Amino acid sequence: MWEKVENNYVKCKICHNQCLISPGSVSRCTSRMNVNGKMELETYGLISSLASDPIEKKPLYHFHPGTRVFSVGGWGCNFTCLHCQNWEISQSSKREEIINLRKGLGVGGYCVSPEELVDLAIQNNCQGLSWTYNEPAIWLEYTIESAMLAKQRGLYTAYVTNGYITPEGLDQIAPWLDAFRVDLKSFDDEFYSRICGVKNWWGIYETTKHASELGLHIEAVTNIIPGKNDSDDNLKKITGWIAENLGEDTPWHVTRFFPYNKLQDLPPTPVETILKAVKIGKEEGLNFVYTGNMGETALTECPRCSTLAVKRDDHIEVNLNPDGTCTLCGRDLNIVY
C-alpha cells in the first residue's frame, strides 16, 4: 500500500491523506516512517488499550447483539479531531517513548502479537475482536494479520473507524472483516477540515459505499456538535445519503457531544437537537435510528409489525429468529445474529 517516488520519498496509499514521507520522517498518523526509501509500520503490535466490552458499546446494535467483543487500540491517528476523547493515545507524543522502549525491549513489553491478541480475546470469553479507540487503518498490516487469525478461530471482526481508509486499503482486510462501524461526522468541507484536520472527506462516503458493496455489515454514527454539524440541511444530507447508498435498514446512531479536549468552550448537545436529528433521519427513510450518550434504553422494533426484537438496557434481551429476522412477521431486520 505504498510506492517509492522521487528523491527517495514514499507515498502511502492506505488512507485519503496519501502522505508523501521524506527519508527519515514520520507520517502524519505517526505510525509510519520512511526508512531508507521504504515505508515501515513503526507501531506494529504496540498496544495502547485492551478491554472486553459489550458489542453495543461500539456502538453496534445490529451485529451479534448481547455478545462481548475484545477491543484493542494502538497509537496515533490520521485525523486530529479537536474533540477527540482518546487524544492521549491518538494525538500523544508518548508514541515516541513507547517505540524507543520497544526497541530496547525487543519483542514483548508493550507488544502483543496477533496470536497473543486472539488468545487474549478467547481467554476473556469474547466472541469477537474489534480495532477501536484510534483509527484501525493506520496499522492496517497488524489488523489484517490479527483478523485472519481471529476468523480462523471462530471470532467475528469489526473495525470502528473514521472511514478515511481508501477503497483499495479496505480491499486488503475485507476478506477477514465482518463489520464496518463508521463515523459519518458531517457532509461538508468545513467540518472535516476545521474540526478533524482532513481534506478529502468525500472519500469517507466512497469507501463506506464500497464497504457496503463488499457485503460488510455497516452501522453509522454522527456525533452532533452544537453549531458545527447540527443544521437540518447537514443532517438531511447525511441521512439521505445513507438511505440512498447503504439502504434504509442501515442503523444510524446519533450521539450527544460533551465538551472535551480542545472544544471545551462548547455546551453539550441539547437533547432537543438529538430528537430533531432522529426525526430527520426517519423522514429521510431510515428505519433504525438510535440515540447515544443519553442514558437510554435502546429498542429495536420491526418496522413492519412493531414486534420488539432487541431491548438494550442493563442487560440485552433478544427476540429474533435464528437468522436474525422478526419472530412474528419474518421481516429481515438487517441484524447479524
Ligand code: SF4
Ligand atoms: S495511513 Fe498514515 S501514513 Fe498512510 S496515508 Fe494515512 S495518515 Fe498517511
